[in-house]
Structures are given as structure tokens and as C-alpha cells.
Amino acid sequence: MAEDxxxxxxxxxxxxxxxxxxxxxxxxxELYRKESTDQARISGYKIGLKPKTTKGNYGWSVNAxxxxxxxxxxxEVLVWxxxxxxxMRNSILATYGQLVxxxxxxxxxxxxxxLMKLRKGPVIAALYPVGMLLVQLLIAVLAxxxxxxALTYFGGPxxxxxxxxxxxxxxxxxxxxxxxxxxxxxxxxxxxxDYAFGAATRGANxxxxxxxxxxxxxxxxxxLKSDVDEVLVVGHSSGAHLxxxxxxxxxxxxxxxxxxxxxxxxTLGQVVPMVSFLRDAHRLRADLRYLSQRDELTWVxxxxxxxxxxxxxxxxxxxxxxxxxxxxxxxxxxAAFTQSLSPARWKELRWRFxxxxxxxxxxxxxxxxxxxxxxxxxxxxxxxxxxxxxxSKSRIVKPxxxxxxxxx
Numbered sequence: 559m560a561e562d563x564x565x566x567x568x569x570x571x572x573x574x575x576x577x578x579x580x581x582x583x584x585x586x587x588e589l590y591r592k593e594s595t596d597q598a599r600i601s602g603y604k605i606g607l608k609p610k611t612t613k614g615n616y617g618w619s620v621n622a623x624x625x626x627x628x629x630x631x632x633x634e635v636l637v638w639x640x641x642x643x644x645x646m647r648n649s650i651l652a653t654y655g656q657l658v659x660x661x662x663x664x665x666x667x668x669x670x671x672x673l674m675k676l677r678k679g680p681v682i683a684a685l686y687p688v689g690m691l692l693v694q695l696l697i698a699v700l701a702x703x704x705x706x707x708a709l710t711y712f713g714g715p716x717x718x719x720x721x722x723x724x725x726x727x728x729x730x731x732x733x734x735x736x737x738x739x740x741x742x743x744x745x746x747x748x749x750x751x752d753y754a755f756g757a758a759t760r761g762a763n764x765x766x767x768x769x770x771x772x773x774x775x776x777x778x779x780x781x782l783k784s785d786v787d788e789v790l791v792v793g794h795s796s797g798a799h800l801x802x803x804x805x806x807x808x809x810x811x812x813x814x815x816x817x818x819x820x821x822x823x824x825t826l827g828q829v830v831p832m833v834s835f836l837r838d839a840h841r842l843r844a845d846l847r848y849l850s851q852r853d854e855l856t857w858v859x860x861x862x863x864x865x866x867x868x869x870x871x872x873x874x875x876x877x878x879x880x881x882x883x884x885x886x887x888x889x890x891x892x893a894a895f896t897q898s899l900s901p902a903r904w905k906e907l908r909w910r911f912x913x914x915x916x917x918x919x920x921x922x923x924x925x926x927x928x929x930x931x932x933x934x935x936x937x938x939x940x941x942x943x944x945x946x947x948x949x950s951k952s953r954i955v956k957p958x959x960x961x962x963x964x965x966x
Contacts, residue, residue, distance in 0.1 A: 565625070565627045565629075565937035565938070566787060566937070566938060566939055566942060567629060567787040567788050567820075567936070567937050567938060567939050568627075568628070568629060568630065568787055568937070569629075569630050569631070569785070569786040569787055570629065570630070570631040570786055570787060570788045570789075570790060570934070570935070571631070571632050571634070571781040571784065571786050571788075571789045571790070571819075572631055572632065572633040572634070572790045572791075572792060572934050573615075573634050573636055573774070573777070573778055573781070573789070573790070573791045573792065574586060574633060574634070574635050574636065574792045574794070574797075575636045575638075575774070575791065575792065575793045575794065575797030575798075575800050575801050575804075576635065576636075576637075576638070576639070576794060576795075577794050577796040577797045577798075577827075577829075578642055578751075578752040578755060578795070578796045579639060579642060580639050580642045580643045580646060580748075581639060582639070583616040583635035583637050583639070584616070586635055586919075587607070587616075587617075587618050587635075589916070589919055589920070590607065590618070590620075590633065590919070590931075591607050591618075593919065593920040593921045593930075593931075594607070594620075594921075594931045594935070596920075596921035597921035597922070597925070597929065597930075597931050598622075598931070600921060600922075600923065600925075601929065601932075603622065603623060603624040603625070603932075604622065604623040604624075605620065605621070605622040605623075605624075605931060605935060606620070606621050606622075607619065607620055607621075608620075608621065610632065610634070612632075614634065614777070615634040615635060615636060615637065615777065616634065616635050616637060617632060617633050617634035617635060618632075618633055619631070619632050619633075620632070620633060620934070620935045622931070622935040622936065624932055624935065624936045624937060625936070625937055627937045629935055629936060629937050631934060631935045633934065634777070636777070636797075638767065638770050638800075641766050641767055641770060642751075642755075644766075645751055645754075645755050646747070646748070646751045648751070650734050650735070650738055653691070653738075653747055653750055653751070654691065654695070656750055656751070656754040656758075657687075657688055657691055657692075657754075659754065659757065659758070660688075660750070660753050660754045660757040660758075661688055663757040663760060663836065664684070664757065664836075667760075667836065667837055667960070667961075668960050669835040669836060669960070669961075672835060672958045672959060672960060673831055673832070673835060675958045676831060676869055676872050676877055676954060676958065677868075677869050677870055677872060677954075679865075679866035679867065679868075679870070680829060680832065680866065680867055680868060680869055682866070683749070683866060683867050683911070684749075684753050684832070686745075686746075686749060687745070687746045687747070687748075687749035687750040687753070688750070690744055690746035691746050691747075691750060694733075694734060694737045694744075694746065695734070697733060697737075698730040698731070698733040698734045698737075699730055701729050701730055701733045702726035702727055702729050702730030702733075703726065705722075705725060705726045705729045706722055706723055706725070706726035709722040709725065709726075710722050745912070752796070753832070756832060756833045756836065757836065759838065760836045760837045760838040760839070761834065761835075761836030761837065761838045761839025761840075761842065762838040762839065762840070762841065763803070763841060763842075767800075771800055771803060771804050771807075772807075774800075774804050775804045775807050775808055775813075778791060778804065778805075778808060779808055779813040781819070782808075782813065782814055782815060782818045782819060782821065783815070783818065784819070786819050787819055787820065787939070788819050788820045788821075788822060788939045788940070789818075789819045789820070789821050789822070790822040790823075790824065790933070790934060790940060791804070791805060791821075791822070791823050791824070792824045792825075792826065792934070793823070793824070793825045793826070793828070794825075794826045794827055794916075794918065794919065795827050795829055795867070795868070796829060796833075798825035798826070798827075798828035798829070798830055798859075799828070799829075799830045799833055799834070799842055799874075801823060802825075802830070802842065802845050802846055802849055802874075803841060803842060803845045805821075805823055805849060805855060806844075806845035806848050806849045807845075809848070809849065809852050809855070810848070814854040814855070820856070820939045820940070820941055821854060821855040821856070822855065822856050822857075822858070822939060822940030822941065823849075823856065823857040823858070823888075823940075824857075824858050824859075824860065824933060824940060825857070825858070825859045825860070825888065826860050826861070826918040826919070827860075827861055827862075827865055827867065827868040827915050827916075827918055828859060828861060828868060828869060828874055829867070829868060829869060830842070830846070830869065830874035830878065831869050831872060831874065831877055831878060831959070834846065834874065834878040834880075834959065835878070835959050835960070835961065836961065837961050838966070839961065840963055840964055840965055840966050843878055843879075843880045843961075843962065843963070843964045844880075844964035844965065846874060846875045846878055846880050847875065847880040847881070847882055847964060849887065850875040850880075850881065850882065850885045850886060850887045850888070851882050851884050851885055851886055851887075852886070852887070853886075855887075856887075856889075856939075856940050856941035856944070857887035857888040857889070858888060858889045858891075858940055858944055859873070859874065859888035859889065859890045860891060860892070860893050860918060860928055861890075861892065861893070862892050862893040862894060862895045862914075862917070862918075863892065863895075864896055864904075864908070864914060864917075865895070865914050865915055865917065865918075866911050866914070866915075867911055867912070867914075867915040868915065870892070871890060871891075871892055871950055871952055871953040871954055872890075872953070872954045873888065873890050873953055873954065874888070875887070875888070876954075876955035876956070876957060877954060877955065877956065877957060877958055877959065878957070878959045878962070879957035879958070879961075879962035880959075880962055880964060881955075889944055889947065889949055890949050890950060890953045891927075891928075891947065891948075891949055891950040891953075892950050892952075893917070893918060893922075893928045894926055894928075895907075895914065895917060897924070897926060898922040898923065898924055898925050898926055898928070899917075899922060899923050900923040900924065903923055918930060927944075927947060
């Protein structure tokens with residue numbers, strides 16, 4: 559899309575904001591290394607990674623030769639996985655308590671039904687941990703009852719039945735502990751903690767997260783004072799709505815200099831409505847409204863209907879009911895998984911929902927106008943690359959949110 563544009567980016571700072579993910583950021587470095595190598599081979603350019611030499615956030619340096627020109631980029635991960643891990647420390651009983659609370663917040667407020675009007679995929683993904691945890695509980699109860707029935711089949715004194723009942727409870731509890739220990743295969747606890755994180759405060763940011771976001775803002779503000787050509791903030795999944803608030807704060811504070819680097823904001827696989835549709839998400843809705851009309855940045859939102867965990871092609875500002883007059887952003891379009899992946903690759907990934915949710919950060923067999931590595935390490939800014947790119951005609955802009963207030 560940007561082939562005919564003269565190179566304007568020689569040096570770039572990239573800040574990647576992960577979603578609700580407890581893992582070490584080295585995973586993102588290794589993913590970038592592997593997938594950029596594949597994409598360079600497919601698309602005919604050169605790209606390589608080196609260790610980051612400066613202090614601060616975890617990251618890496620990228621040296622690329624794309625469209626015949628050299629570009630240097632420094633990628634940093636804005637880490638909040640420690641906050642995620644703390645939120646995931648709940649016991650089994652506490653997790654079932656979260657299940658009840660989270661279901662109540664989304665169902666009683668009407669948010670669940672309104673979210674289903676947008677995309678059923680992410681709503682089904684949200685219901686999955688509820689159903690799976692209930693199935694696990696049912697299996698545990700049945701296992702305990704079977705043990706109790708087997709041991710009391712021939713009868714026995716009252717005290718013996720009491721002892722056997724304790725054994726049945728122990729067996730049932732052991733089943734629940736087994737499921738939790740092997741949650742890497744089921745993702746029930748992980749997803750329950752994820753959705754409960756926002757529901758616990760009904761869409762408001764907990765203090766620890768607000769503090770971390772302020773730190774992220776300071777890092778981005780410093781980069782905007784440097785002599786790079788572009789500062790690019792990338793928010794993936796839940797990281798998208800963190801990025802919205804971080805950048806809205808910077809713009810409000812006048813920390814985006816007129817003569818500084820271009821500021822780009824790329825949201826990928828966003829799940830903004832899962833939070834903005836909650837009663838107390840006043841801050842997020844205000845930030846969505848504010849950022850959508852600013853000239854200080856370029857905001858591009860990329861999703862794909864093939865990603866069942868994202869609100870594909872849903873304009874996060876419009877569907878949240880806070881689109882102002884003169885709205886400019888975001889530019890919403892699809893990464894078109896079914897067209898950009900080969901039939902064989904699509905067949906391999908189609909039912910791997912969590913893997914597809916990360917496809918935006920990966921190589922495509924036949925990329926169209928979306929290439930993560932050209933965006934993060936190529937010679938053109940986000941604004942230039944998509945200056946003439948129309949929004950997807952099939953995007954959803956109808957406001958369906960019940961809660962549209964931007965102040966408590």
C-alpha cells in the first residue's frame with residue numbers, strides 16, 4: 559500500500575502492550591524473531607533482531623531492509639504481567655465465587671445481551687470458562703458421590719458413613735485440584751480470571767493498573783522527545799483499551815509535541831466492548847471519545863472475523879455509544895485471515911482459537927495490506943501506510959451500549 563511513498567522512517571520506537579497474559583515478555587521476542595523471519599522469506603525483505611542495549615523495559619532491536627532501504631527499530635514490551643499473575647492467585651473456591659460475580663455483572667446489567675448483538679464469538683469465549691468450570695464441578699461432585707455409594711453399598715454404622723462422606727469430599731476436591739493443575743489444557747481458570755478482572759470493578763481500572771499505566775505514559779512521553787521518526791504504540795487484545803487511556807492522557811497533558819516524531823496507535827484483536835459496556839467504565843468511554851477526534855495521532859484498528867476472541871470489525875468508539883461529531887478514528891479494517899493465509903494454513907489454524915488471536919503478530923502466506931513487521935520495522939509511518947486505505951464496508955458502527963456516560 560505504501561510502495562510509492564518515499565522513505566520517511568529510518569528510526570522507530572515501538573511499544574507493545576500485551577493483553578491479559580501472565581507470561582514473561584521473552585515470549586513476544588521469540589514470537590517476533592520466528593514470525594518476522596518467516597514473513598521476510600515470504601515477502602522478500604531482510605529483517606534481524608539484536609539484544610536491547612539500553613536500560614528500562616524488556617525489549618529488542620530490529621534491523622530491517624524493506625523496499626530497498628534500511629530501518630532501525632527498538633521494540634519494548636510494556637509489562638503488566640505481574641499484575642495479571644497477582645489477580646490469578648485465587649483459590650478454587652474464590653474462582654467459583656468470581657464465576658458467580660462475573661456472570662451477575664454481565665447478565666444483570668444487560669451487557670451480555672448487548673455484546674451478543676455485536677459478535678457472538680467473543681461472547682461464547684466469555685461463556686466458555688463459566689461452562690467449563692461448572693462441568694468440572696459436576697464431574698467432581700459425581701466422582702465424590704460414586705466413591706461414597708461404592709463404599710457404603712453394603713451399609714455400615716453411622717460413624718462409618720460419616721467417614722466415607724469425608725473420603726467422597728476428598729476425592730471430589732482432588733478432582734477440582736487436578737483440573738486447576740492442568741488448566742494449561744483447558745484455559746478455564748485463566749479465562750475466568752481474565753473476564754473477572756474487568757467485571758470486579760465494573761469496568762473501572764484498579765489502582766495498581768492505573769499506576770502502571772501512568773508509568774507507561776511516562777516512557778512513551780520520553781520517546782516522543784527523542785530524535786526518532788515515529789513512535790508506535792501497539793495494543794493487543796486487552797492491551798488495546800490500556801493504550802487508549804495511556805495515549806488520551808498524553809494528549810490531554812500536551813505531551814505530544816507538534817515538532818516531534820509521528821505518533822501511531824495500532825490496536826489488534828481488540829476486546830474493548832467487554833470493558834466499555836460495563837457500568838463504571840467511565841474513564842475508558844471518555845478516553846475513547848476524546849482520542850477518536852484528535853489530530854496528534856493516527857489510530858488504526860485491525861481485527862479479523864476469523865478471530866473468535868475479538869470483536870471483529872466493531873468500531874470500539876461507535877459501538878460503545880460515545881462517537882462524537884467530527885470523529886476521525888479509528889480506521890477499522892480486517893486482516894482477512896481467510897484470504898491472507900493459505901487454505902492449508904487456515905485449515906490448520908481454524909479451530910485453534912487462542913493461536914488465531916495472536917495471528918496479527920505472525921506471518922501471513924499471502925499478506926494483503928496488513929504486515930505487522932512492515933508496520934513495526936518498515937520505512938513508512940502508520941499514517942502514511944494507510945493514508946488512502948478506506949475502512950472496511952462491513953464494519954459495525956451501530957451504538958448498542960446501554961452505559962454511555964463518560965463521568966461518574
